Amino acid sequence: MDLATFLVQCLNAVQYGLLLFLVASGLTLIFGIMGVINLAHGSFYMLGAYLAFALAPWFGDWFVTRLVVGVALAAIFGYLLEWAFFSFLYERDHLQQVLLTYALILVFEELRSLLVGNDVHGVPAPSWLGGGFRLGGLMEYPWYRVFASAACLVVALALYAVVQKTRLGMMIRAGASNRDMVRGLGVDIRRLYRIVFAGGVALAALAGMIAAPLSSVYPNMGASVLIICFVVVVIGGIGSITGALVASLLVGFVDTFGKVFFAEWSGVGIYLLMAIVLIWRPEGLMKRGF
């Protein structure tokens, strides 16, 4: 492998890793802050992708507007979903959480089938992000992928800013370490959790909306994303956003270079990495607390 190809593969790895981070950050927030195993997280990713498909004809090239509207809709949906279902789960054990969220996956898939059908659909990238630039003499790199990576980085920075530097972030961090104390201090923990959940759903939907032009929308697209997300969250440390970032990039590299050197065994590589991390550092790479 010559230098040019190696650098391009690194670029591929980083881009994949960043998109993974965007999806996984929502999961780690919900899992880490609220202690809820949310198997339906992949369905929220799918929701975002199908939202992008549904909103595309209305917004045309106003891509950023479409993203904002989609995220807002997803956040409202997440808020209502938490109020209706998840708020009952905090006191329950993990098995019941798994059962409820698994049922939600099935419900969402059927709803998708009824509302949109089972065909594969393409989502066009906005024309101002079309085309690409040449990477040496090798191949073209689409501008849209650069935009996707940049968007993920912006979200990562925004997440860091909110969680570390704002009052809301402080309450989230406090609620994660000691729920009852926070309640005793007069903070409405239920509303706080509702906001965090809505935020997690919005992040997953945003990831789906950004990924839609790259991956197109098709039935069951949430399933494979979900599993990789859990791998990322476990490797990075449950509840740690920095951990999710580091783990996503690691997974991106293992997946990309694994494909080049190990062909179909690359699928094993990611889980091997997770197993090694679990043996060496069971709490994950970063400690809870960002």
Place this chain on the structure above:
Amino acid sequence: MAKAAKDNNTLLVIPNAGADAITGPMCSPNIVRSSFSNWQPGYAMGVVAGQKGVKRAMTITWAYAAGTESTKGFTEGLEKGGGKVTKDLTLPFPNVEFQALLTEIAAQKPDAVYAFFAGGGAVKFVKDYAAAGLNKTIPLYGPGFLTDGTLEAQGAAAQNMLTTLHYADNLDTPKNNSFRKAYAIAYKAQPDVYAVQGYDAAQILANGLKAVGGDLSKRDQLTAAMRKTPVDSPRGKFTISTAGNPVQDIYLREVKGNNNEFRSVAVKALADPARGCKL
């Protein structure tokens, strides 16, 4: 399912599943297929690629039976024409992150690429291939499944792509025209290769029933008649091999707009080699 039908001597007409094994080691007089074997379109594409002067090709697919059987067919067809496959790229099913392998293809610079994907993976691969600018320098070939039912989603990325399949939407024959018209009136949609296969599965069964006058107890006569009677299909006339697979013309199609249009016959009356079948 083929194994269950074989063990229980149940009559089984297969309208789609392309696994080579069904008319290979699993073949049985009571099992007939009206569709294709994974090997057939792949082999035909390999022959076409060889005729176009492709000397070094790469294949890419998921690591599962349908993918490997299809690419093996392509490799056989290409080698007949004097070319060879330099590398078989695979990724775990149903992984759709192709960037790493597209970069590999760009680095190796083969004369052509043969890809087998279906559904969401097919849409993503064709789009990613075009987004990487590879379709300008390295032609992408594939079986019809790469572009069947996916053209609306693939859009400009798939235009002018050549694929091989045992059917093309605009075959101008009386049978195909009347079939397409009747289908559109009955179901308010355009038929595709899967509709044709289903229709032919029923025709094959009907041929058998006609020969025994509706008497299902004459099983041996029934299955023999199902195999021996040529089928007048919207795809063209085809016969059925001893192993139970269609011996059919494989067409070369080109993507134009939202259709796969017929260009030429890639291989006439192609029979699956039915390796491992003891009939």
